[in-house]
Amino acid sequence: MSKQYLQTHTNPTAHPTDIFALATTPSHLLSASGSSSILIHRTTNPPTTDPSDPSEDNPYPLIQTLHNAHPLGCHHLATSLDGSIAASAGFGGEVKLWRCDAEGTWSHSHNLAQAASNKTSPAPWALALSPTGDLLACTTHSGHINLYPTTTTTAETPQTPTTSFETQGSLGLSVDISPDGALTASGHANGSVYIFNNRTQTLAHSLSSLLKPVRTVRFSPGGTLLAAAGDAGIIALYSVTSGQQVASLAPPAAGAIAGREKKTTGAAGGWVMSVDYSASGEWLVSGAFDGKVRVWGVGSGQCVAVLAGPEEECVWGVKWAGGTPGQKGGEVFITGGRGGLGFYREAGPLAVIREREGERERERERERERGN
Amino acid sequence: MDEGDFDDLFGGGGSSAGSSSESLTTAAANSMLRESHDISVLADCRPSLHTGYPIASKPPTQCSSPTVKTVEAGDALLQQAHQRPCAKSKASPSEALGSNDDNVQQGVSVIQRIERVFERIADDLQSDAKDIGLTLRVRARPSTSQQLVSGEGACEVKTKHVCFPGKTAAEAWRFAVVVRILELMHTTLRTGVVISKRDIYYRDPALFGSQSAVDRYVDDVAFTFGVPRSALNVAAVAKGLVVGAINFCRRDGSIVNAATDKDGLLVPSLKEVLSVNMKAVKWIVVIEKEASFRAIAGSRFWDRLCTEGVLITGKGYPDIATRAMLRFLSTPSPRNSFAAPPVYGLADFDPDGLAILSVYAHGSVALAHESAELRVPQLKWLGLKGRHMGLGSDSTHASQGLLTLTARDRSKAQKMLAQRESPADPGDTEVRRELQIMLMLNVKAELQLLDAIPDGLATLLQGALSSLGSKQEN
Numbered sequence: 038m039s040k041q042y043l044q045t046h047t048n049p050t051a052h053p054t055d056i057f058a059l060a061t062t063p064s065h066l067l068s069a070s071g072s073s074s075i076l077i078h079r080t081t082n083p084p085t086t087d088p089s090d091p092s093e094d095n096p097y098p099l100i101q102t103l104h105n106a107h108p109l110g111c112h113h114l115a116t117s118l119d120g121s122i123a124a125s126a127g128f129g130g131e132v133k134l135w136r137c138d139a140e141g142t143w144s145h146s147h148n149l150a151q152a153a154s155n156k157t158s159p160a161p162w163a164l165a166l167s168p169t170g171d172l173l174a175c176t177t178h179s180g181h182i183n184l185y186p187t188t189t190t191t192a193e194t195p196q197t198p199t200t201s202f203e204t205q206g207s208l209g210l211s212v213d214i215s216p217d218g219a220l221t222a223s224g225h226a227n228g229s230v231y232i233f234n235n236r237t238q239t240l241a242h243s244l245s246s247l248l249k250p251v252r253t254v255r256f257s258p259g260g261t262l263l264a265a266a267g268d269a270g271i272i273a274l275y276s277v278t279s280g281q282q283v284a285s286l287a288p289p290a291a292g293a294i295a296g297r298e299k300k301t302t303g304a305a306g307g308w309v310m311s312v313d314y315s316a317s318g319e320w321l322v323s324g325a326f327d328g329k330v331r332v333w334g335v336g337s338g339q340c341v342a343v344l345a346g347p348e349e350e351c352v353w354g355v356k357w358a359g360g361t362p363g364q365k366g367g368e369v370f371i372t373g374g375r376g377g378l379g380f381y382r383e384a385g386p387l388a389v390i391r392e393r394e395g396e397r398e399r400e401r402e403r404e405r406e407r408g409n
Numbered sequence: 410m411d412e413g414d415f416d417d418l419f420g421g422g423g424s425s426a427g428s429s430s431e432s433l434t435t436a437a438a439n440s441m442l443r444e445s446h447d448i449s450v451l452a453d454c455r456p457s458l459h460t461g462y463p464i465a466s467k468p469p470t471q472c473s474s475p476t477v478k479t480v481e482a483g484d485a486l487l488q489q490a491h492q493r494p495c496a497k498s499k500a501s502p503s504e505a506l507g508s509n510d511d512n513v514q515q516g517v518s519v520i521q522r523i524e525r526v527f528e529r530i531a532d533d534l535q536s537d538a539k540d541i542g543l544t545l546r547v548r549a550r551p552s553t554s555q556q557l558v559s560g561e562g563a564c565e566v567k568t569k570h571v572c573f574p575g576k577t578a579a580e581a582w583r584f585a586v587v588v589r590i591l592e593l594m595h596t597t598l599r600t601g602v603v604i605s606k607r608d609i610y611y612r613d614p615a616l617f618g619s620q621s622a623v624d625r626y627v628d629d630v631a632f633t634f635g636v637p638r639s640a641l642n643v644a645a646v647a648k649g650l651v652v653g654a655i656n657f658c659r660r661d662g663s664i665v666n667a668a669t670d671k672d673g674l675l676v677p678s679l680k681e682v683l684s685v686n687m688k689a690v691k692w693i694v695v696i697e698k699e700a701s702f703r704a705i706a707g708s709r710f711w712d713r714l715c716t717e718g719v720l721i722t723g724k725g726y727p728d729i730a731t732r733a734m735l736r737f738l739s740t741p742s743p744r745n746s747f748a749a750p751p752v753y754g755l756a757d758f759d760p761d762g763l764a765i766l767s768v769y770a771h772g773s774v775a776l777a778h779e780s781a782e783l784r785v786p787q788l789k790w791l792g793l794k795g796r797h798m799g800l801g802s803d804s805t806h807a808s809q810g811l812l813t814l815t816a817r818d819r820s821k822a823q824k825m826l827a828q829r830e831s832p833a834d835p836g837d838t839e840v841r842r843e844l845q846i847m848l849m850l851n852v853k854a855e856l857q858l859l860d861a862i863p864d865g866l867a868t869l870l871q872g873a874l875s876s877l878g879s880k881q882e883n
Contacts, residue, residue, distance in 0.1 A: 054842055057849055071845045109826050110845050128826050128845060160823075178816060208851060226813055226851055250813075250851060326798070350796070353849065 040332060040341040041384040045369070046096055049377035051076060056373035057112045059311075059354035062120025064141065066097065066358065068373055069111035069125055075103040075135075077143055078378070080358045080369070097380060101143055106133060113163050117170030118216070122146070122187060124173055130160035132175065134187055149173065149185060163211050167218040172235070174221050176209020182223045184235065202233045202240070210267070215256045220277065222263050224251025230265045232277065242280030247273060253311045257335070258318040270307030272323060272333065284338050286321070288331065315357045315368065322370045324352030330372055330381070350375030519634060519641060523595045530588070542572040543587055546633040569629075582616075583626075589613060590626050597642035603680055605644050637782070638729065639680065649676035649731030650699065652706055653719030654689040655738070657682050668715035671706040676721070676734045685738065687748035692874055693719040693739055695788065697756035697765050701856040701866060710867035718874075719750075726765055726773075732783040735769060739785055752785055753873060755866075758793035759814075759853035760821040763840055766790055770836055790839060791873050793854055795846035810858035814851050822848055 054071035061067070066078040078097045107127025116123045123135040123143065132149035149161070161175035166187070173185045175198075183198035207227035214221050220241060221233045230244040230251055249268035256263055256277070266272040272286040288307065308326035314335070315322070321333040328349040332342040352374040372379040526543065533541045547569045573584040593612060597604045610623045617623050631638040638644075650673035657665045660683050667674045696702050702722040705714065714720055719738060723731035741747040754769060756762035770788040772781070798811060814822070822844050829841045847853065859865030 055846065057845070071842055108830050109823075110841075112845070112849055128823060128848060130823065178819060210851065351846075 042332060042342050042344060042370075042381045043384045044344075044379055045382045046380040047377065048078075048097070048379075051078075051099075051378045054110070055351075055353065055375050056378065057110070057353045058114040058125075059356040059371060059373045060114040060116040060123060061356045061358055061371070062116050062123075062137070065100075065120060065137070066356070066371055066378075067114050067116060067123055068354075068378060069107070069114050071110040073105045073108050073110065075106045075111060075114070075125060077101040077103070079141075080371075097378075100141070103135065103143060103145070106145075107131065115164040115166040115173075117166045118168035119170065122166060122170035124149075124164050124166055124187075126161055126164050126175070132161050132164065132173075134173070149175075163209055163223075165212045165214045165221070167214045168216055169218060172214065172218060174212050174214055176212045176223055176225075178208050180204040180206040180209055180225060182209055182212060182221060182231075182233065184221065200235065200238050202231070202238075204231060205229060210250055210252050211254045211265075213254045213256050213263075215277070216258060216260045220256070220260075222254045222256065222265075224254040224265050224267065226250045228267075228269070230254065230263075230273075230275070232263065232275075232280065242275075242277075244275050244280055245273075245282050247271075252309060255312050255314055257314050258316060262318075262335070264312050264314070264321060266309035266312050266323060268308045270309065272309060272312055272321065274335070286333050286338055286340070288329075288340060288343075310352060311354045313356050313370070315370075320357075322355045322357065324355040324372055324374070326351045328352055328374070328376070330355060332370075344381065352376075519636060520595065520598045522634060523591050523598070526591060527595075540572045540575070541584075542570055543584065544633075545569045545571060545587065545629050547629050548632055585616060586622060586626055587630065589616060590623070590630060594630070594641045594643060601642070603642045603644050603678060607645075609643070639733075644678050644680070645728040645730055648728045649721060649723045649734065650674065650702055651676050651719065651721045651734065652702075653693075653714055653721075654716055655719055656686040658684045658686070667719070671703075671711065673702065673706065673720075673722075676731050678730055679733050679737055682737075682744070684744045684746070687719075687738065687745050687750070689717055690719055690738075690748060690750050691717045692750050693721065693735070693752045694791075694870065695735060695752060695754045695766070695769055696720060696722045696856075697725065697762055698722065698856060699724045701755065704860065705866055705870070708864060708867045710864075710870060713871070723765075723769075726761075727768060729783065732769060732785075735785050736783055739787070752788045753791045753870075754788050755791050755856060755870075756793070757853070757855045758795070758797065758843075758847065758858075759855070760818055760825055760844070760847070762793070763843060764821075764825060767836075767840060786836065788836075790836070792869060793856065793858065794843055795850060797858070797869075798850060798852055798854060810854055810860075812853050812855075814847065814853055818853060819848060819851075 051068060052070035052072055052074075056068050056070045058069040059066065061080065064079060064081045066080050067075060068078070069075045077100055079100045080097055106125060107129065109128035111125050111127050113126040114123065115125075121137055123137070124132060125135065126132050134146040134149065135143050136146045137143050161177055161183070163176045165174040166172070167174075171187055173187050175183050175185065177183065181204070182202040184200040185198050202221070202223075204223070204225060205227065207225040207229060209223050209225055211224040212221065214235075219235055221235055223231050223233075224247075225231075228246040228248040228251060230247065231240060232242040232244065233239065234241045244263075244265070247265065247267060247269040251265050251269075252267035254263060254265045261277055262283070263275045263277055264272055265275065270287065273282050274284040274286070275281065276283050309323050310326060312321055312323045314320070319335060320341075321335055323331045323333065325331075328345060328351060330344040330352055331340050332344075333339065334341050352372050354373040356371050356373075358369040358371055358380075369380055369382045372381070530541055530543075545568065547567050571580065571584045571587055573581055575581045575584060589612075590609060593604065593609055606623055606627055607620065609627065610617050610620050627638060627641075627643055631641055631643075634641070652667050652671070652673040655667045657667065657677055659665065659677070659681050661681075665674065665677070694705075696705070699722055702720060705711075705720060721731065721735055721738075727735075735752070738745060738748070739750060739752045741749045754766040756766045766788065770784065770786055772784050826841060826844045826848075829837045829844075856866070859869060862868070
C-alpha cells in the first residue's frame with residue numbers, strides 16, 4: 038500500500054537560516070531557526086472564508102513574529118496540546134515561556150530563570166510541555182530530565198525543578214510528555230531511552246537501547262506507544278505499559294530499490310531527526326538528515342510514502358498540523374529545515390490526476406525549451 | 410639637548426613620584442591615542458645621549474618600598490609638566506610589512522626607543538631613584554562576549570607598570586624579563602639578524618622559565634611600541650608548511666621551488682623573500698592539519714597541485730609567519746606579481762577547526778592589534794561542514810570517524826556563537842550556522858573522515874575547484 042502526498046505550499050524564505058524546530062497548536066504553527074525570531078503561521082482558515090480572499094494564495098499566512106526571542110538562535114520549541122502555552126530554548130542556554138491569549142496573539146510570559154552557570158543545573162537542551170501546559174520538561178547536557186511548573190511567574194528567582202530524573206550522564210537529545218501528563222520519555226546521545234513516572238518520580242522503564250543517538254521520542258496520541266528514532270536509522274515503537282519494543286520501522290533495504298537509495302542511506306543519511314504522530318495515531322511522519330520525509334502506517338509498520346526534501350538538505354522537524362481529520366488543515370504535515378517550510382497533504386484521486394497532468398505539462402514545456 | 414632636560418631629569422629623579430609618574434601619565438595619555446600608535450610609553454621623551462648603556466641589574470643602593478600606582482587613563486592629577494613632545498616616528502603596521510625601506514627606517518627608530526628606555530633606567534640608578542620602572546601597554550584579555558570586530562584595535566588597552574626591585578619577587582622577575590628581551594631586540598636590530606621567539610627563550614631559559622612567558626612579553630613590547638613584531642626582528646619559529654606551483658626568490662638570490670618536495674617547505678619568513686613567482690597559481694588551499702596536508706600531497710591530486718595550486722598549513726592554530734605568507738600570496742602586490750588567487754579552507758568539523766579558519770580569515774583576538782595585515786577575509790570555507798556528515802555512505806569506517814561532542818566542545822561552540830551574536834560579514838554568518846548545526850547534531854568529525862572514502866579529500870577538493878573553473882569561464 039502506498040499513499041500519495043502533495044506539497045501544497047512551500048515557504049523557502051520563512052526564516053533566513055535553518056529551521057531547527059517546529060511546534061503546532063490547533064490553529065497555529067510555530068517555527069524557530071538559527072536566527073533570533075520565532076514565527077507564527079496560521080494553519081486553519083478563519084470561519085468566514087471567502088474563496089476570492091487573496092489569502093487563498095497563501096493558505097498558511099504569517100500572523101505574528103516574536104522578534105529577538107533568542108539572540109543566538111533557537112533550537113527547540115514545545116507547545117501544550119490546547120495551544121495556550123509554548124516554550125522555546127535558545128543556543129545561549131535560555132528557556133522562554135510564551136502564552137497565547139483568546140485572540141490568538143502570543144506574548145512573552147517569563148523566562149525559566151536558571152541559577153546561571155550553576156554546575157548543578159546545566160543548560161537545558163530539549164523541551165516538552167504537558168498537554169495542559171502546567172509542566173515543562175527539559176533535558177540537560179548532563180543527562181538529567183528536569184520538570185518545572187510553568188505557573189510560577191516570579192521570573193527573577195532561580196527555579197529549582199520539582200522533579201529531576203538522573204540518567205547515565207549522556208546528553209538528553211529528545212524528550213516528550215505523555216498525553217495524560219503522567220509519563221515523561223527521554224532519548225539520549227548514547228542511545229538510551231527512558232520512561233519516567235511523573236507522579237511517583239521513579240523510572241518506569243529503561244527501554245532497549247538503540248545504541249546510537251536518539252534524536253526524537255514521541256508518545257502516540259492514545260498514550261499506548263512510544264516512538265523513538267535517531268542515528269540508528271530505524272523508528273522503534275515501544276509499548277508504554279510493558280516497556281517492550283513492539284515494532285521497528287525501517288526503510289526498505291538499500292538493495293530492494295535497485296541501488297537507487299544506496300547513495301543517500303547509510304552513515305548520516307538515514308539519521309532520523311524528528312517523528313510525529315498524526316492526530317488519529319494512524320500515521321507517523323519522519324524527517325531525516327538526508328532530506329527524506331517518510332510517512333509510515335503505524336499498524337502495518339510499512340512506509341507508505343517517501344518524499345525527497347529540496348536538495349537533500351536536512352529536515353530538522355516534522356509536525357502534523359493541528360485540527361481534526363477531514364477539515365481543511367487536518368491531515369496536513371509540515372516540514373522544516375534548510376529548505377524552509379513545506380506543507381504536505383494527502384492527495385485525493387482527483388489531486389493525483391491533476392498533479393500528473395501538471396507533471397506532463399511541465400515535461401512538455403521542458404521539451405519545448407530543449408527544442409528551442 | 411637643552412639644559413631644561415637636565416633640570417627635569419634631576420628634579421624628577423629626586424622626588425619619589427618623579428620618574429614613574431611621568432611615564433604613567435604618558436601612558437595614560439597614550440591609551441587614549443591608540444590609533445596614532447604613539448610610542449612614548451616605553452621610550453620616554455628625552456633625546457638620546459648615548460647608545461648601548463650597560464644593563465646593570467644591580468639593585469639600587471637603598472631598597473625602599475616601591476610605590477606602585479594604579480592610574481586611570483586621563484587622570485588629571487598626574488598631568489604634570491614633565492610631558493615633552495616626543496619623537497613621533499609613527500609607523501602604521503601596514504607600512505611595516507610592506508616594503509623593506511620602511512623596515513629599515515622603523516628599525517632605527519625602534520633602536521632609539523629601546524636605547525631611551527635603558528638610558529632612563531641608568532639615569533634612575535644614578536640618581537638613586539627609589540624605584541626603577543617601565544610601563545608596558547598590554548592588551549586586556551577580551552571578554553567572551555566581545556566580538557572579533559574587523560578593523561583596528563579590537564581589544565582594550567591597559568597599562569602595566571613593572572618596577573625593580575618591586576613589591577614581590579615576581580615583579581622583579583617581570584622587570585628582568587622585559588629588560589632582557591629589550592636587550593636581545595636591541596642586538597637583533599643593530600646586527601640586522603632576525604631572531605625567533607624560541608631563540609630568545611634559549612638565550613636564558615633559567616630566567617624566562619617558559620616559552621609562553623617569552624611570547625607574551627615579546628608581544629607586549631611590540632604592542633607598546635606600536636609596531637608589528639617583525640619590526641623588532643623577532644619571528645616565530647617557522648611552523649607552517651607550503652607546497653605547490655610557486656618559486657620563492659630569496660634575498661640572497663637563491664630561488665626555492667615549492668613543487669619539488671612532497672614533504673613541503675617550511676614557510677619562509679617574509680623578510681627573507683624578495684618576491685614570489687605565482688604565474689601558474691590558480692588557487693590556494695589552507696588546511697588545518699599536517700596529516701591532511703601530507704595526505705593530499707601524497708594523493709593523485711599531487712599532479713594538479715604542483716602545476717596550478719598552493720597548499721599551505723599552519724599545523725593547527727597558525728603562527729604569524731604562516732598567516733603573513735598566506736596574506737602575501739593572496740593579496741596583490743608587486744612582490745607576488747599582483748596575483749589574487751582564490752583561497753579555500755579545509756578544517757575539522759569541530760569548534761577548534763572553525764576557530765582556526767576564523768583566525769586565518771579574520772585574525773586572532775590575542776593579536777588583534779596587528780591582525781589587519783594578516784587577515785585573508787576572502788577565504789572560502791570548503792569543509793568540513795555539517796552536510797559532510799552524510800559523506801561516506803555505507804561505510805562503517807566513515808561513521809566511526811564521527812565523534813560525539815564533549816562538554817568542552819559544546820561550551821566552546823556556545824562561546825563562539827555568542828561572539829557572533831550579530832554577524833557583520835557573510836563569513837561569520839556561515840560559521841554561526843555551522844556551529845548551530847554542530848550543536849544540534851551533537852557530532853564532530855576530523856578531516857580524516859574523508860580518508861575512509863577512497864581519495865575523499867582529493868575528490869572534495871577537485872569538486873570545489875572544478876566549480877571554480879566553470880565560474881571563471883562564465
